[in-house]
Amino acid sequence: MSHLRTRAVHAGQHPDATTGAIATPISQTTAFGYGTLEHGAAIFAGEAPGYRYSRFANPTVAALEAKMADLEGAPAAVAFASGTAATSSVLLGLLRPGDELVFLGPLYGGTEGLMRSLGERWGIKVTDATASGLAAALTPATRLVWVETLTNPTLRLHDLAEVAALARARGVPTVADNTFCTPCLARPLELGIDLVLHSMTKYLGGHGDATGGIVAGSEALVGAVRKTGMGHVGGNLAPQEAFLFLRGIKTLPLRMAAHCEGALAVARFLAAHPAVRAVHYPGLECHPQHALAQRQLQEGFGGMVSFELARCERAAAAAVLDRLRLFTQAVSLGDADSLACHPASTTHSFVSAQTRAAGGVTEGLIRLSVGIEHPDDLVADLEQALRAVA
Ligand SMILES: Cc1ncc(COP(=O)(O)O)c(C=O)c1O
Incomplete structure (x- = not known):
């Protein structure tokens, strides 16, 4: 399954084991019965596979996460109720007071507003490195670099391989918002970027009828974002919306x-x-x-x-x-x-x-x-x- 067009149809999805349904069923449930106390304890301890509560994980959402991880060439992905919930969860999950966040703009206004508001309230320094360049803006306190693959509304680009190399040399993780390009046009992880983020509300859904976001990258980074995003923000994507995104991504x-x-x-x-x-x-x-x-x-x-x-x-x-x-x-x-x-x-x-x-x-x-x-x-x-x- 090497071609993106083939993976867009098949990745993450397979006929349902019970009914043979080809379209991934909408698992419209809050909780999942685990049978016995010991099996429940093993699921909660992460020692046995299985679902427990849809805010943490849900089969329809998991199929979408697997599809997007595949398309972005990432080991893991986590889906959210909106692009903004995905952005909040990355910021809250990876930054703490005293850290510095550097971005190359212009960014989507909501993203920059969120960064500045969070920075003010939580003591995180936010630096716009668009004019100075990234090298001049990085300090020993920088903990995250943020960039978009095509900027809004004047459609400028940043050299992603260069951004990734500069940040990696300082041990700083990078995030690329790939909403405007989608994995069809840009695959930032292949250029050394650590996390890719999307407002799925746009091209991934493609029909203007669903709101969602997703973050893809390493197990460790996605795990940290998932822990904050699901456990503390509660920004999980609903299964009906996940179904719409699974359908949209096929085309x-x-x-x-x-x-x-x-x-x-x-x-x-x-x-x-x-x-x-x-x-x-x-x-x-x-x-x-x-x-x-x-x-x-x-x-x-x-x-x-x-x-x-x-x-x-x-x-x-x-x-x-x-x-x-x-x-x-x-x-x-x-x-x-x-x-x-x-x-x-x-x-x-x-x-x-x-x-x-x-x-x-x-x-x-x-x-x-x-x-x-x-x-x-x-x-x-x-x-x-x-x-x-x-
Ligand atoms: C580049 C970009 N990122 C993130 C977002 C936020 O996404 P959402 O509206 O799904 O919260 C938007 C919304 O327009 C966007 O254009």
Whole structure:
């Protein structure tokens, strides 16, 4: 089972031993009967296999964890009720007061907000190393380095092998949020990153109908995250949601190919349009990190495109967005349906004007999550919407 497309279908799943059901059954139960006191004691002591309570482990969720561990090339994975629950559990599970956390931004605003709030309350120093570079930001107290595989909304990359090597030389674990790329496009663990995190809410689910998160990596690190995440945060994924993610991931490679094809067509169209000042897409030759993207990403450059209007103002962005028919105005991403948003007034409205400016989030910036519709139809929709500012 070496091809990702095959593993996306089969990894972690097998026909049910009792009924032969091919789709993994939803184990909708809180607790599991263990029969005898001694068998229960052995399960609780970790001396016998078996489930005890769904907050700690559940068969449907375990199948999803096994599938994602396989796709990311990790020994272990643990699933959560959201990407945010996964992030909280990594931070709470691996950091303690006095530690330092270094990130390379820009990060998803919710992640940076969580880090800063946790840092303030729990005495953890949080350093943004985007401008200084990682080497200058690492200190003897650094205990975690955080990076995203493609940044939001201007689609920049960090050299993951370089990040991993720098941190490893100091014995510091690294986390890569791989939400925008999925294992189809980027496999950070192969480049030396220690933990991969996803908001499964996006491409992994793929249909905009389930919220979830996952963390994959070594048994030791995932074990520590699981202990905090399930035992103390109680951020476990529900079995019905796990079923939806298992189903969604089966078609992930096919969907990602369609997202990448559509996004490249849209990016090329926008780059040639006179009403557009700049297009951010790593698959375009004019992207400042196109060479790194070619080296680091596989099979395509992702489904996210952002662009800045020549008339770089909110009224112009509104005129274009309000005219779109196929793209729905919404803030999520990775759905089969194409979505569009104005980051300055939505996803990035809670961050400071200074952070927005540093991240290139101007009033004329529009972010597209290119769905799996035919690229010609998406381009036609953008063409008619851009007439509003032509
Ligand atoms: C890159 C990234 N990481 C994490 C999250 C948080 O995920 P969730 O909304 O599932 O909590 C998001 C949400 O948009 C995201 O874009």
